[in-house]
Amino acid sequence: MEHSLRIALYQPDIAGNTGTILRTAACLGLAVDIIEPAGFDLSDRNLRRAGMDYLELAALARHVDFATFNAWREAQNRRLILLTTRAAEPYTQFEFRPDDVILFGRESAGVPDALHDRADARLIIPMVAGRSLNLAVSAAMVAGEALRQMG
Secondary structure (H helix, E strand, O other): OOOOOEEEEEOOOOHHHHHHHHHHHHHHOOEEEEEOOOOOOOOOHHHHHHHHHHHHHOEEEEEOOHHHHHHHHHHOOOOEEEEOOOOOEEHHHOOOOOOOEEEEOEOOOEOOHHHHHHOOEEEEOOOOOOOOOOHHHHHHHHHHHHHHHOO
16 A cells, blocks of 8 residues: 655654654555655664664655755646644545655744745644644644545
């Protein structure tokens, strides 16, 4: 069960979250793009512990910066779908496509304003005001919805 849908992480801060996302993606047949620099060494033991033995199964691509990632994405003709608290459209009302790249920002700061402008769509996970979800949980929720839509 392999999909061309991808999850991209912009300069992730927390190794455990990244490891959990890699494990989830491996289980769902998704690829993950990490846009560096990360806030941790990608060989970090917390990344390995969270990903367990699934890291070897994960389809992982590393990009040295956003410009490199974006050039690759545009050459692949893939839409960039940004999840952000500054969006109005709920992710459950958006029509995902198999070639989408779903982008999540840093746990500590999201993504810079310039990246908001590059996104083809900006989506939000509606939640109670003043609360926030863990990045790995958010990625799993949105990936699950996208895969549900695609059957």
